[in-house]
Amino acid sequence: MSLIADLCNILLPRRCVVCGLTLEPAEQYLCASCSVRLPRYPIRSIGDNEPLRKVWNFAPIQYGATLLYYRHQSDFHNIIIRIKYKGGEQLGIRMGEWAATETARFGLAGKADVIVPVPSDSRRRKRRGYNQAELIARGMGRIMQLPVQDFLVKKQSGTSQTRLDRTARHENTSGKYEAFIPENWRGKRILLVDDVLTTGATIGNCAQALLAADPSAEISIFTLAYDG
Numbered sequence: 001m002s003l004i005a006d007l008c009n010i011l012l013p014r015r016c017v018v019c020g021l022t023l024e025p026a027e028q029y030l031c032a033s034c035s036v037r038l039p040r041y042p043i044r045s046i047g048d049n050e051p052l053r054k055v056w057n058f059a060p061i062q063y064g065a066t067l068l069y070y071r072h073q074s075d076f077h078n079i080i081i082r083i084k085y086k087g088g089e090q091l092g093i094r095m096g097e098w099a100a101t102e103t104a105r106f107g108l109a110g111k112a113d114v115i116v117p118v119p120s121d122s123r124r125r126k127r128r129g130y131n132q133a134e135l136i137a138r139g140m141g142r143i144m145q146l147p148v149q150d151f152l153v154k155k156q157s158g159t160s161q162t163r164l165d166r167t168a169r170h171e172n173t174s175g176k177y178e179a180f181i182p183e184n185w186r187g188k189r190i191l192l193v194d195d196v197l198t199t200g201a202t203i204g205n206c207a208q209a210l211l212a213a214d215p216s217a218e219i220s221i222f223t224l225a226y227d228g
């Protein structure tokens with residue numbers, strides 16, 4: 001098996017997602033040096049933290065956690081890009097598993113009954129084949145032993161979010177999401193998952209849609225990264 005792994009590595013070298021160096025056989029996605037340098041976000045409490053406060057501008061959220069600082073100019077940006085645009089399906093799931101392990105000390109899994117990913121535009125999803133938030137959610141669900149449900153849909157939008165400034169983005173996401181929660185899932189604690197939190201508008205509007213569909217639901221949030 002290790003001979004096959006070695007051969008694969010020679011024929012098709014696996015590279016670090018962040019720095020591009022060839023990975024050692026035991027390394028997965030990140031080289032040892034990049035793993036150590038990961039820009040971790042120091043969450044001290046899941047009941048009150050900066051990303052969570054941003055989302056409170058939009059909706060009442062119980063708990064919130066994030067793992068990484070998101071910086072456009074940083075090499076670590078490549079992790080998000082890879083999950084988002086470059087067929088990084090396994091990386092997305094792996095990041096979700098890692099997130100579940102890292103947040104275990106806060107007992108996040110015990111504060112949720114179901115995980116719901118923030119949906120992507122259905123046209124974008126068709127082009128890419130998957131939704132990055134759903135990959136993270138699937139990885140988290142696997143480790144937390146929680147079901148993942150698509151209660152949210154995004155209505156068709158015209159303009160790409162990245163072309164809008166932050167204020168416009170807020171206006172653009174409001175009312176863009178709809179939630180459908182079956183009767184047997186009402187009154188549950190929902191962990192809403194996305195890849196990056198910036199203004200909190202996207203995940204906040206998703207929470208609003210969930211609460212409109214079920215006012216008795218309790219919403220918590222997790223994002224892989226925080227762009228604050």
Ligand SMILES: [Zn+2]
Nearest residue numbers: 016019031034
């Ligand atoms: Zn590296």
